[in-house]
Every structure is written in C-alpha cells, then in structure tokens.
Amino acid sequence: MSNNILDINNLRIALNGDEDKQVVKGLNLSIEVGQTMCLVGESGSGKSLSALATMGLLPSVLSPIAGSIELKGEELLGAAPARMRALRATGVSMIFQEPMTALNPVVRVGQQIEEVLEFHSNLSKSERRKRVLEMMEHVHLPDIEKMYRSFPHQLSGGQRQRIMIAMALVMRPQLLIADEPTTALDVTTQAQILKLIRELREEQGAAVLFITHDMGVVSEIADDVTVLKLGEVMETQKVEALLRNPQTEYTRGLLRSVPSQVPRMARELGSQEIVLGTDNLCKTYGGKGFIKKSREVKAAQDISIKLMKGRTLGIVGESGSGKSTVARCIMRLVDPTSGSITIGGKDIANLSQKELKPERKNFQIVFQDPMRSLNPRIEVGQSIIEGPLNFGVPYNEAMDRARELLELVGLPGSAVDRFPHQFSGGQRQRIAIARALAMDPDVLVADEAVSALDVSVQAQVLELLAELQERLGLGILFITHDLGVAAQICDEVIVMQRGQIVEYGPAAQVLGEPQQDYTKALIAAAPGKHWDFANFRPFSEAP
Template sequence: MNQPILLDIEHLRIALPAGGDRSHALHDLSLQVREGECLCVVGESGSGKSMLAKALLRLLPTPVQVEQGTLRWRGDDLATLDDAAMRALRGRDISMVFQEPMSALNPLLGVGRQIDETLQAHGMKNAAQRRARVIELLGYVGLPDPERLRHAYPFELSGGQRQRVVIAMALAFAPKLLIADEPTSALDVTTQRQILDLLRRIQHEHGMAMLFITHDFAVVEAIADRVLVLQQGHVVEQGSCTQVLSAPQQRYTRQLIAAAGAVPAHPRPPLGQGALALQARQLEKHFSRRIGWWGRRTTQALAGVDLQLGEGETLGIVGESGSGKSTLGRCLVRLLRSDAGSLQWHGRDVTGLPEAQLRPLRGQVQMIFQDPFASLNPRQRIGTQLMTGPLAQGRSQAEAAQKAREVLALVGLPATALARYPDEFSGGQRQRIGIARALAVEPKVLIADECVSALDALIQVQIIELLEDLQRRLKLSIVFITHDLRVAARLCDRIAVMQAGQVVEQGATRNVLERPAHPYTRRLLQDFAVQAPVAEATP
C-alpha cells in the first residue's frame, strides 16, 4: 500500500498490576495503520484487544502502565504530548466507539445533549451551529427523525440505535482514525449488517482509517483489509484478510476460525412432559415519556405475549434489536411489572405479588444481564458481589465464600478474581462473572439475556457447554434471549420469534429454523445465512 502511515506502534509492552491472571496485557506488539485502511484485531476475551485501544488514547487505568515501546501518530510520539494536546487529539483526529454503548452514554442526559457536549468541548461555541450539527450527525448515521430523537434518553433507544448515537458522537469532527471496540458484538445480524454498512460508507466518504476490535470472524470478513490475531497479549499472526481467513498459518488462528463456524453435532434429546416452571399469559408492557410540557408519548414494548417453559427445557427468544426481548426477560423475572396479563413461577401466580412476598421466591428465578459493564458494581470486589445472594438466603459467611469460589470455577475464572474489581477484567470475563452471580443462589429458572453475545467463539462454546451441563445436573429451566440463531440452534429446545413486542412464531427449534411459517422469521434466517448457513446450524 502506498498510503501514508497514520499509526505506528513498535514493541509495545503493557504491564498489569500484581494479582492478575498474567503479568502483562500486551507483549512486544508492533503494528501499523495506514490512511483509509481497516485493521481488525481479533482474539479471545482477555487477549489484550481493549488494552491496546485504551493505550492509544492514554486511557489506561492507573495501576496499568506502558512498560516499553512507542506509539507514534503521524510521526509524533504520543508519550511526549501533554494532557492538553491529548485532549485536543481525542475526538478530533482519533475517536473511539466503546464496547458497550449503554455504559458509554450518560443515562441522565438526552443523547443530543451528549453529542453537543463533545462539540462544545472541542471549541464549537455557537449554540445554533452545535444544534444543527447534532441533527446532521444523527441523520447521517441513519437514525429516524433526528430532531425528535436528540431529546431521547439512552434507555429509550434500542441497542442498535444507541450504537449509532455513539458512532455519531465519534464522527463529530471527521476523525482520521476511528477505534471501534466490539461495536457490533451485542447486535442482531440485521442491525450488525446495517452498522457495518454505515462504517464502510463513512470510511469510503471520508478516507477514514479504522482499528476494528472484534471476536467475530464474519465481521472480519465483511470489513477488514488486514487482520492481527492476539492471544494472551502476544501477536500470533497478521496479514491480509484473505490470507489470514483462507490460509491461516498458526494453530490458534485455525481454532478461532473453526470455533466461529462450529455447529451442534447432535440434536438435543426430546423432553418428556414435565411440570411448568414458568408461564406467561397475555403479557403487556407500555413505556410512557413526557413530550413538551403537556404531551406524552406511549410505546408498547410487549403486546399479548404467551409463553410456557417446562422444567429442564430451554426456550429461545430471538428477534432484532428493539423487538422487546429484553423487556420480556425483565418482566419474566419481575424486575418490571407488566401492565396486563399474568405470570406464574412453578404454578404460583406472582403477577401482582408485593415485593416483600416476592423476595423469598427470587432465588428460584435469576437473570443474566445483557450488559456486564453496567450490571456489576464498580466499587465492590467480585467476591463481595458473588456472596451477596447466598448471604441474603441465610447462608454463613464461610458458606457464601465457598459458593463464590465454586461458581467462579464453573465459569472458568481463578479464585484470585474474588479480590479484584470489575474494571480489572475484560468484557467477556465480566460476562462470565455475571453468569456466576446468577448461579450462586442455585436458581431453578435462568433468564439469560444475550449472555454470550459479548464473548468470543471459543468462550461461547465453553459457556454453552457449561449451561448444558448445569441444565442436565440441576434440571435447570432456561429462557435464552439471543440474536444468534447458531447459538439458539445449539442450545434451545423451542424458539419463540419476536417482532415489535409480539411473538409472531414459536415451536420446536428444528421446525422454526427449517420450516419457518412467518415472513419475519424467513427474513431473519435469510439475513443470518450471510454469516452462517442455518441448515448447518440446526440440531
């Protein structure tokens, strides 16, 4: 390539504080990014991908430090820039799309105001110009009715819409380099494709370079010019996208690619007719927000949802971003009260049960949340958070501590993690901690909301096998919310397809995926077939 080099990293070595699972986040890493190209950095959870991104912007947490190496931006050593120069660089020449948009956005401010703050921080003083630029950016990333949407709060938007807002914020000053840290990992295939098309369009129109961090090889194939593979902080392999994907030289790369295309080897054995663990009838949920001084806007998130979950069964809930999957999950676990309909746990009606009467039953039904960043308390050690549930159930301190160690081992983390804080873990590791916390109270029903979406393919397989093993041993019933039809095919006995708050189709997994009856289900399968042939993925 003849394009000038924008970013040049040589022999980068980042040391981790004592007590971690390894001594260094990155070992002797070297790479270059040229104008207009996209370099994808791939690897397992905890391989050092996000540490690389934070090092470029000098956003590493205090105990972590660059031990050696140089990071040059257009020939200038970033280490020599003072804080004012770095603040001017961030958001203008180099911007970043963070891994989880719900955590990256302030929940108390409208999204337009947050973009406005970025513009104001970089010297745009005229309020009318900032307002026009906010509306322009929201429209540019494909959000509908930007004038209205700029007043919306992050929790009022779907995952795909929040991701577009974060991208709009990053593009405020047309940066030369965009660092995208897992921007599509929690999105359904349709929304993921839209975001990738958006990024490709922006890159083409502005000649922008991208450092794209991902664990999804379908994304790599769609967007990358070159690929760099990381394992435990070491560069395993790098080269052109075609070379790495079609003729990988290293065993680890071949393992990652094989895991990404892994399909179930056997159909799940049929379940007998067991008792119902959970039943929902005609569930409805509405959200209302104020518009101006007197008006209100009401959104129907759930519309007459009927579901049944048998003991030992896994029911998959699939659909696009914004279809109502997460709202349904929160209603099933009674974190949200439904506005109409009924809900039963093991035959007991809990629809309108007061919290005081519901609390002793909460150990039966637990939830694994979609966002491992927001669902863990950043000020508490992992041990404290894992012990809270057992202690609330009346177990002793010693019993709770033992249970915390057991569930950490179940999800593949060492006991040393108990003494650490959430910000000392990668996104995938935090997701495993969230799963461990749900398991600590030994639930009978597990509501798993996109619990593997942030994990790389190798860890996904491990977590799915873990859930299958737990289900067999404990007769666990699982509501598995996912946008990944490959995962649903592997894990679920039945599938319910959601669109606009309604269940449009449900049935046995094989029937739904091989002989879909509803046009929306057929469209989902067509979108997914671009990445993974469903016929191969069905059990």
C-alpha cells in the same frame, strides 16, 4: 512514498513502565488509505490499549516503553499534549464501545457533536449547526431536527452509536478507530452500523482500525486482520486467507468457538413437566397522569409460552422487542399488567412481595453484566450464600454448598474468599450462575448472559449451562439477540417484535426454515452467516 495512514512499529506498553510487566509486546501493523484493519483477540489481549496509545489516552499507570506510532509519518508517541489535542478529531478519531458512558447525559446530542467543531474549527455557530445536521443525515438518523434536540437517554442504542460515529467523523479524520462499536447491538442494528462505517470509509477515504472479538463481524468488514493474545501478535493476514487457513492454534480456537448459525440437532423431549408457563401475559407502561394520560407503550402483549423441565426456550429479537420485559415480568422484578405466570404449578403473577418470597427459590436469574449484579464490596462466597441464608440454611452448610457450586461451575472452592474484581469476565459470569444455582431452582432465566463475553469464554459458559441442565434438569429461559447462540443452546425459540410473538416453535424450524418475513430479516442480518468458521470455509463450499 508510503500510502499508509497509520504505522505502528514494535509498540510495547508496560505497567508503571516496568519492562517485566508488559501488556502489549511488540505490536506491528500498518493501515493504508481506505483500508480496514481488524484487531482481534480476547479480553486482556491489548487491543483497546493499543488504540488508546494511538489516541494518546492511556491511563497514567500504563506507558509506552518502546516502539513508534506514526500518523502519516508524524510520530505520536511523545507528542506534546497540545499537538495530540489538535490531532484528535482532525487526524485520528475514536468510536467507543458504550455510547451511553461516552456521551454526556445532561447535554443534547446535537450540542455534543457541535462541541467538536467549536474546539477544532473556525466555523460560526450557524455554520456549525448546519454541518452537524448534515453529518446526522449522513449517518442515516431519522428526523434530524428532533435528534439534534434529544438527550442520549431518549435515543435507542443504535441511534446513540450513530451519534458517536457522527461525532467521530464530523472533522473528517484520516484514521477512524472503532472499539467494539457493535458488541451490545442487535443483529439488524449491527448490520446497519457496519454498512455505515463501510460507506463512510469509501466516501471520506479514511483508514479504519476496527477492534472486535466477533469473528462474524470480522468476516463482514475487514480487509486485513491482526490477531493478538496477551499482548503478542499471533498472526496478520488478509481476511479471507485467515478465515480459510489460520496459521496458529490460537486463531483456530477462536474460529471454532464462533457459534454456528445452523441449529443444533433436535433433542428428544424427555420430561413432560411444565416448569414455567405464561398465559396472555401483558405489560403496558404509561397511560396514567394527573392532568392528562401519558402515551401507552405495550412492551409485551399476549405472551403465552411453555418451558419443559430440562429444556431451553430462547427468546430472540431486536432491542425494544420486549424480550427483557418478559423476563423481568416472569421474575416479578416488574409487575405484569395482566395474564398469568405459573411456576411450580402456582400462579405468581398477582402475589404480593411477601407472598412471593417463599416462591423465589424456584426461579433465579443470571444478568448480562455480572460486575453490576455482584456486590463489589463483599467476597463472592458471601454473595452466593445470601439467598440460602435468607431461607434459613445454616451458615456453615451454605458456605460448604457455595464451595461445591464454584467447583461445579469450574472454579476452585477456595475462591469464596475473593472479591469480584479479582476474576475475569467469564469467571464472574460463572459465579453469577453459581449464585443462582444455590437456591436449587427449577427455572433459570439467562438475560443476555453471554453477549458481552469473548467467543471462547462464551463457548465455555454455553457448554457449562448445557452440562448443568443435563445434570440438574433445569428449565432455562434464554434471552439473546445473537442468533448463533440461540441456534446452539435452544430447543425451542420465540421470535419477538414490538412486544408480540411473531414466530414460535422448535429451534431447527424457526432458525432453519423461518416462516415469517421478520425472522428471515433477522437471520439475513446476522454477521458471518455465510461462513462455516469451525471448518474454515464458506457454507457454499461444504461437501
């Protein structure tokens, strides 16, 4: 008798049922009790669609046209909607990538977990509440009574993800599907979530289908790995066999694209020109009120940094450490409470918005999500020329420059007439970089600019930034929670914790020989730290 929880055989999914428009092309995989299968591939490979088909949640424009999906021998494809509703949570449950969009923002999180029990069990209200509190404790949430009453926006990213895990596991399903559950989390929270999923798998005997593009995460949690490319299976192997001896060039390329935790060779200091400097920069939220003062939060305290022309300064730390607050203060998207910000030899910390306008061409920002920062209703060429037009550049000249910049970032100049949704995620980020460069800035701030990208696209964008820096002499302030990315692109690194700098120095020193316990803990929590992915071996076996 089979010990498999999930069997997917020759699954084919097509757009509008058209056999010529298949997006999943003959997927085969099996997962046993207590086993974790990682489904790996770039965006568009069909990973999430396969998971949604298993849950019976495919959008109406997509449909399975062949194959079968069996949960403990029961066919799911073609099952009645009522049966699929009954199986969700009890038979198969899913953790989605972005908990803030999966959770209801106006309902307390405890009630949202309780809804699962209300629909799928006969427990009384008091019994449901008791089960929810037990589950919240089981996923290591602090102060569970307070958590039960909290709304999603009152929790951290890691806490929200734990709520999603509690919701998925409260009915003890046989199969847990985790769709990129750690992508946007910092390394310590990521390590906690991976440990939690391993613990719950062992305790509850569930099978896990873990979807990710992060090979570091794969090395930490997988038993077996299936690699997808454009809907087709490239290979399926035990995790160590795949990391040591990948069978296809595609898999080898994915592994070589993983940023190494080993810092790159230190570059000689070229120009001594300081393009960005801050002195005792502080940002405090709260502390005011009509009746009584609200609680003060010191998001950034006494931040003093220097960025040289042609150099990259990285800021790393956990969520809430103050990285993005510093970036937003430097960009004057929020006003600093005190301190100075010097760009191009001028202190901009206290300038009014009117005084600031002529200075803005000297510093530009690339945000984490280009789809949210680009206007979806106008062509990308119009987005790129908006800044130059505001500074008096003639339209035709600005548009010619836009075409040049698109070619500079590896896109055709003719793309000026297309809309953001017509590009992939990596291409949209290239457009965002081109838009920032249209102002010929001295300083480029990249705020988690590659954290949501596939490893291969991430590697391309990092290489692009390095090329642009070499060619244009840009000073880059690079905000990231990914220590591998910081190791590959940064000359100097700042480590922040609770709004303060805890370590600051050359990347090779800070990431290679950290002095502070907090930095050491960050490095120890990084997934895949023991593997030299590019050479297909653990670091312990390096010659």
